[in-house]
Amino acid sequence: MAKQIKVIKCPNCGSIEKTEIKPEHYRCENCNTEYFLDSDDINVNVKYHNHNQNSTQTNYLDEANIKSIIIIVACIVVAIVFGSLISIFFKSKSYSNNSYSNPPVTHTTKSTKSDTTLPAETKNSVKDVNYHYCSLTLVENKPFIISIAQRKYSQSSQSKYFFIVHDLLAYKIVQESEIADLKLDNFGNVKWDSYDFTQDKTYLTAGKRAAFLLDKKKLTLTDVTSSLLENYPQYNTGIASINITTAQSTRGARVFHILTDDGQKIYYFPIQDKAYVDNNDFYMALKNFDQVNDSSEHTAFSFAQRYDKDFKLIKFIYVSPDGKSYYTFTSADVGDERTDGSGKFTDEASAYNIDNTFYRNSKYRLVSHQNLTPNRLYFSPEIVYFDDTSLIIKTKASASPDSHYNYQRLDTNTGKVLWTLSEDKIRIKEVTHLNDNFIAKQNCDKYAIISSDGTISKEITLTQEK
Known part of the structure; x- marks a missing residue:
């Protein structure tokens, strides 16, 4: 077969500089690669020496690694895309099944009528x-x-x-x-x-x-x-x-x-x-002009007081057309003259004066009065609540300006202390008697139930809306 004349190049580096070492066998002058010609065609076949073998294998391995990496990345991308498509498919199906039970919230302007249900935070x-x-x-x-x-x-x-x-x-x-x-x-x-x-x-x-x-x-x-x-x-x-x-x-x-x-x-x-x-x-x-005509007797309590004098707790019974008390009491000392001109006070328990605004009107009468606790000292006391059978007062524990207030229920006949509550536990503005208990108003939306023994059994805060 006739041979075609072609430029023979080193298959490894492409150099045409070569040395014929035997017929149709050559060595590249540039990289020392030996190669020969195929007799059927001018095909170059390479014969590698050991000193170049590792370098050549490394080149082929690098190319293989690159191909592997490309294949792996492609597989990952395909998996992600496929997973996303599946997720979208099932989400769409889920929304279709629940579209009537859980409609999406929409927001409209004031000019648009809508049955929109606002989120809780915007109600x-x-x-x-x-x-x-x-x-x-x-x-x-x-x-x-x-x-x-x-x-x-x-x-x-x-x-x-x-x-x-x-x-x-x-x-x-x-x-x-x-x-x-x-x-x-x-x-x-x-x-x-x-x-x-x-x-x-x-x-x-x-x-x-x-x-x-x-x-x-x-x-x-x-x-x-x-x-x-x-x-x-x-x-x-x-x-x-x-x-x-x-x-x-x-x-x-x-x-x-x-x-x-x-x-x-x-x-x-x-x-x-x-x-x-x-x-x-x-x-x-x-x-x-008489507004009402109440002739019944009423029991009341008041503290007799006067600057630099001891407080005295007075229990009194009165009659007035409107049922209200118009009596006030002031403390006095033994030996002081009574304001009604009846002489001097002879004992500490009864040393107090009575002021009756309507003393000339027979419809207003003071039936009786007494010092309920003659041997007791009070510090800045107040009457909190009373009825015919119950009396609750507020008084400081001592004369110290830093002393706290106590609420006390007293026996209305003897003045004995039945129970005491510290103001550190509760602050009372008003009291209502309910059966054996008392309802204490702390403010308009906060109340407490006080048991007969003086314990706070329940505290209640009113709800602001239905």
Whole structure:
């Protein structure tokens, strides 16, 4: 077969510099590689020497490693893509199965109507409550808290006023209604005033523009602004302002003072439903005006006090037409003259004077009085609560200005201390007697049940909303 003439190059380095070592066998002058020619074709066959063998194998191994790495990376990429596709497939299927039970939350603007359910953190929940009135009342021997509350909300700058009734022992709100159409001041608030005209009926005024009747037995609040003077058409021309005050010659009794829309000034007694024009005729009419006629005897307690004199705990029984006590007592020393002109005090226990505002009126009588604890010292004492069978006082433990206060229940006949509670454990503002226990009001939304032995059996914080 004829041979074609071609340039013979070293298959290892490509050099054409060579030495023929025997027919058709050559050695490269550049890298010493030996190679020969195939007789069928001019194919170059390489014969490697030992000193180049390791280098050549290394080149082939590097190329193999690169290919392996590429294959491995490709497999990893394929696995990731395949796994992602499977995940998307199952997630889509899961959403399809649950789309009716758990719809996604959507948000809309104010101009778009939507049944959107907001997340809990964006709901317009109550963030603060300010109590303008609160009272604990017993209905069928069950304690209820009646309150006028101003609620401020997390998602609104405007507050609202509510009439709220809590069932204290059930820990829940049993009645709630918004008090609408109130006249707000420049700060968006309403000033409330109240007075218990009877044990069960309390009147309130809101911003001196509206009047409400609170019935503590029926647990109702009624707007009576337009009906107060309905039996007096000559005055019932509309209310420009209304407030609860006292008037001269009324023995300190509370009364409504009303300015009508046509400028008339009226005194109105709600329990008696009596209205008088505020002039001289009004004071003349009051001379023979009796608001109530209570002739029963009442038991009360008071501390006789006077600067630099010891306190004395006085128990007394009295009669007054309205059932209220108008007696005050002042401490004295042995040898001091009695203010009623009956001589000097001869013993420490009875050394106190009596001030009776209505001593000339036979309807007001002091039936009896006594120093209940003649041998005891008191430090800054106060009467916290009393009824015919119970007495709770507040007094410092010692004369030290750093001394803490104690609450004590005393026997109403002997003055013996029945139990003591430190103010470190509880701070009491008001007390209500319930069976053998006492309900202590700490503030409008916090109460405590005190057992007959003086232990705090339960503490209750009112819920802010239903």
